[in-house]
Amino acid sequence: MTWTVIDSPIGELRLVARGGALTQIEFTPFRDADGRPKGDRVDDDPLLVEAARQLRDYFAGDLKDFDLPLAPVGSAWQQSVWDQLTKIGYGETASYGEVAARLGKSNAASRAVGLANGANPIPIVIPCHRVIGANGTLTGYAGGIERKQTLLSLEQDALF
Known part of the structure; x- marks a missing residue:
């Protein structure tokens, strides 16, 4: 599992990836006690870099549809x-x-x-x-x- 943190107009966002897919976007304040999820902060992970780019474009009003591999965990x-x-x-x-x-x-x-x-x-x-x-x-x-x-x-x- 890898993660990075980006700034946004709605506060810092933590992007988490596992197995080549985005699994979480968390709002601040982050939920875990020490402020870090399990795994490693990897600011140059290609998937996280692309997710950050698409989010920046979304916030700028230039992107309407995300194109990212997703793997949300749920029922x-x-x-x-x-x-x-x-x-x-x-x-x-x-x-x-x-x-x-x-x-x-x-x-x-x-x-x-x-x-x-x-x-x-x-x-x-x-x-x-x-x-x-x-x-x-x-x-x-x-x-x-x-x-x-x-x-x-x-x-x-x-x-x-």
């Missing part, structure tokens, strides 16, 4: 939700209920969608920030509502 349900999130277009949003419906589930599954959304280990690239409440409000985001608003605003501004 089959979480994987299905995360796959659906990648289908929400840049600058678009969907409610938790809409994501549930796209998965062939009733609106009652929206809470389960929310839980899977909150467990997304690769935010931004797997765009969990694009999921909003049924009434259009911004609801929970693992990185905080302010970061969610910043990401959504960045995408809206880049469209115009």
Whole structure:
């Protein structure tokens, strides 16, 4: 496992890779006690360099679709939700209920969608920030509502 840290408009991000795929993007404050994940910091790892480049381009409004090998770890349900999130277009949003419906589930599954959304280990690239409440409000985001608003605003501004 290798990792690096990059600056972004929403704070430092820690990018983690394993086996040739991106496995995590973490927001500060980082969760582990000593501030470092297992593995080695490798700032010149080709995959992490490319992920950092694509993230910089995204934040600059120049990249709308990421092209990175991903390997998020989660249950089959979480994987299905995360796959659906990648289908929400840049600058678009969907409610938790809409994501549930796209998965062939009733609106009652929206809470389960929310839980899977909150467990997304690769935010931004797997765009969990694009999921909003049924009434259009911004609801929970693992990185905080302010970061969610910043990401959504960045995408809206880049469209115009």
